[in-house]
Amino acid sequence: MSPNPVIPDSAVSRLATYLRVLRDPRVEGRQHVSSAYIGDRAGVSPDQVRKDLSHFGEVGRPGVGYDLEHLIGHLARIMRLDRVQTAVLVGAGNLGSALVQYTGFGQRGFRIAAVFDIDPQRVGTNLGEVVVEHVDRLAQRVEELGATIGIIAVPRWACQTVADAMASSGLRAILNFAPAKIEAPEGVNVRSVDLARELECLAYYLPG
Amino acid sequence: MSPNPVIPDSAVSRLATYLRVLRDPRVEGRQHVSSAYIGDRAGVSPDQVRKDLSHFGEVGRPGVGYDLEHLIGHLARIMRLDRVQTAVLVGAGNLGSALVQYTGFGQRGFRIAAVFDIDPQRVGTNLGEVVVEHVDRLAQRVEELGATIGIIAVPRWACQTVADAMASSGLRAILNFAPAKIEAPEGVNVRSVDLARELECLAYYLPG
DNA sequence: GTTTGTGAATGAGTTCACAGCA
DNA sequence: TGCTGTGAACTCATTCACAAAC
Numbered sequence: 067m068s069p070n071p072v073i074p075d076s077a078v079s080r081l082a083t084y085l086r087v088l089r090d091p092r093v094e095g096r097q098h099v100s101s102a103y104i105g106d107r108a109g110v111s112p113d114q115v116r117k118d119l120s121h122f123g124e125v126g127r128p129g130v131g132y133d134l135e136h137l138i139g140h141l142a143r144i145m146r147l148d149r150v151q152t153a154v155l156v157g158a159g160n161l162g163s164a165l166v167q168y169t170g171f172g173q174r175g176f177r178i179a180a181v182f183d184i185d186p187q188r189v190g191t192n193l194g195e196v197v198v199e200h201v202d203r204l205a206q207r208v209e210e211l212g213a214t215i216g217i218i219a220v221p222r223w224a225c226q227t228v229a230d231a232m233a234s235s236g237l238r239a240i241l242n243f244a245p246a247k248i249e250a251p252e253g254v255n256v257r258s259v260d261l262a263r264e265l266e267c268l269a270y271y272l273p274g
Numbered sequence: 275m276s277p278n279p280v281i282p283d284s285a286v287s288r289l290a291t292y293l294r295v296l297r298d299p300r301v302e303g304r305q306h307v308s309s310a311y312i313g314d315r316a317g318v319s320p321d322q323v324r325k326d327l328s329h330f331g332e333v334g335r336p337g338v339g340y341d342l343e344h345l346i347g348h349l350a351r352i353m354r355l356d357r358v359q360t361a362v363l364v365g366a367g368n369l370g371s372a373l374v375q376y377t378g379f380g381q382r383g384f385r386i387a388a389v390f391d392i393d394p395q396r397v398g399t400n401l402g403e404v405v406v407e408h409v410d411r412l413a414q415r416v417e418e419l420g421a422t423i424g425i426i427a428v429p430r431w432a433c434q435t436v437a438d439a440m441a442s443s444g445l446r447a448i449l450n451f452a453p454a455k456i457e458a459p460e461g462v463n464v465r466s467v468d469l470a471r472e473l474e475c476l477a478y479y480l481p482g
Numbered sequence: 483g484t485t486t487g488t489g490a491a492t493g494a495g496t497t498c499a500c501a502g503c504a
Numbered sequence: 505t506g507c508t509g510t511g512a513a514c515t516c517a518t519t520c521a522c523a524a525a526c
Contacts, residue, residue: 074517075475082474086453100485109455112485113519120487128486129526146477153473164372165469170453174470214480215473239476245294245378247317255479257472261373262382264465265361265423266290267283268447269354271463272422282495308507320507321497328509336508337504484526491520498513504506 073121078145080118083108085141086174088134098131151176152211154237156228157219158183158191158198161243161261165219167194179211184224201228205235218242229256281329286353288326291316293349294382296342306339359384360419362445364436365427366391366399366406369451373427375402387419392432409436413443426450437464 087107093099101115108115119125119132125140126132142148153171155162155178165171166178181193182201189200199207207213216232218225218240225244232240233254242248242258250256295315301307309323316323327333327340333348334340350356361379363370363386373379374386389401390409397408407415415421424440426433426448433452440448441462450456450466458464 076517078475078478079471081478082471083468085474086468086471102485107455111519114517116486117488117518124487126486127526128524129484131485144478145474146480146482147474151473151477151480160372160375160377164368167368168469169368170470171473174474176470176473215476238480241472241476247315255476257476259467259469259472260291260294261376261467262378262384263287263290263294264449264467265359265379265384266293266353266355266382267286268423268449268463268465269359270286270289270352272354272359272446274354284495310507319497322495324508325496325510332509334508335504336502337506339507486525487523489521489523491518493518494516496513496515499511501508501510503508 073118077118077121080108080110080114081141081145083110084115084118085138085145085147088138088141093134096134098127099134099137100131101126103131147175149175151215152179152213153177153215153217153241154180154182154204154208154211154213155217155219156182156201156204156232157221157224157243158185158188158193159219159221162217162219163193165217165243166196176215178217179213180207182207201231204231208232208235208237213237215239215241218244218248220244222246279329281326285326285329288316288318288322289349289353291318292323292326293346293353293355296346296349301342304342306335307342307345308339309334311339355383357383359423360387360421361385361423361425361449362388362390362412362416362419362421363425363427364390364409364412364440365429365432365451366393366396366401367427367429370425370427371401373425373451374404384423386425387421388415390415409439412439416440416443416445421445423447423449426452426456428452430454 084104101112105112105115158181181196181198182204183198184201188198191198216237218228220228222244225246229248233250240256245260248256292312309320313320313323366389389404389406391406392409396406399406424445426436428436430452433454437456441458448464453468456464
């Protein structure tokens with residue numbers, strides 16, 4: 067699925083965290099960082115940090131640590147974050163609107179270049195810097211924009227339909243915010259975030 | 275931390291998913307459901323479903339399956355979802371506003387009963403059905419409302435301060451949307467959702 | 483003395499396989 | 505025959521421990 071070495075998904079997630087830590091302004095000025103430093107900021111053991119980083123060949127110097135700039139570049143390349151990734155979003159409701167305007171994506175190198183909805187009331191309205199388009203135009207716009215990632219922010223009952231449309235539009239990655247399982251063809255990577263489930267998991271540990 | 279048996283966090287997350295599947299309107303009318311049915315809808319193997327459910331004693335009947343209503347009640351009690359859980363949210367920015375108005379929480383038994391911010395421009399404004407209050411009032415309002423869960427939707431630099439305030443206000447669970455590690459005292463459960471990281475993980479698997 | 487890279491040991495979680503009940 | 509409950513086998517990930525490099 068990827069020219070990168072096969073590493074556990076949990077490790078991929080941690081690598082993204084390391085990169086976030088290294089790009090934090092507070093680290094600026096440092097020449098080197100140690101696995102202990104990264105681990106502390108990321109909430110991970112130093113051993114784990116070294117193991118994760120060693121999946122991609124030697125990058126650190128014993129007794130010194132990792133060269134900051136070099137490591138950032140290395141990680142960014144591995145994670146495909148050395149370029150701006152273009153995403154499109156379907157579902158201009160409450161959550162969709164917030165996601166489009168969420169500055170965190172832009173800061174981390176993602177651009178939501180188009181937003182789609184099926185509701186004529188919403189089509190044509192402004193959302194941040196984009197105009198909501200009819201979902202019929204998805205495939206055409208994906209191609210025009212060279213988008214690679216689709217974000218689903220529609221109700222549960224519509225999410226599979228949207229996912230199918232995304233897959234046949236050529237998108238290779240889908241981030242789904244609807245609380246339902248999504249089937250996608252081989253080669254299309256789906257990741258789901260169920261916001262309510264996060265609260266539910268917390269509830270389990272509550273006393274009483 | 276909980277009177278419930280100690281089960282892996284991954285299992286807790288799946289239990290929440292099973293409950294979502296069982297409460298789906300499409301299941302209504304059924305008397306029994308099998309582990310195979312649940313597993314199919316949840317994207318999990320039947321073995322895994324049975325293992326997860328068996329952590330809490332026998333609930334299914336061989337040859338028949340699980341009694342639908344009974345299982346829903348059982349899971350809801352285990353997950354503390356047999357009552358409305360009251361949450362408060364700090365950070366009335368883009369993301370915070372969307373979360374307050376997100377209907378998915380209410381549908382799943384959570385009520386965001388108060389919203390706080392530190393910006394005088396935002397304090398006093400309406401957000402859905404609540405009025406934004408100054409974060410100084412957090413502790414008092416948590417007590418008045420009997421809230422148990424805190425949701426953090428502030429910028430990274432402010433999240434630890436907010437978490438500290440939440441912990442000392444008596445909240446026992448925190449859902450953090452700021453992209454940073456949070457330290458909390460023993461007994462306070464923190465869960466972090468980094469929306470940009472989800473996209474980053476997807477980027478790793480992109481071709482090219 | 484400090485810190486990396488990595489094989490070995492440990493541990494956690496998932497899948498298997500089957501006995502037992504309907 | 506269909507389906508659950510569960511110990512055993514297995515897989516996968518993390519932690520340990522130490523040699524080598526600075």
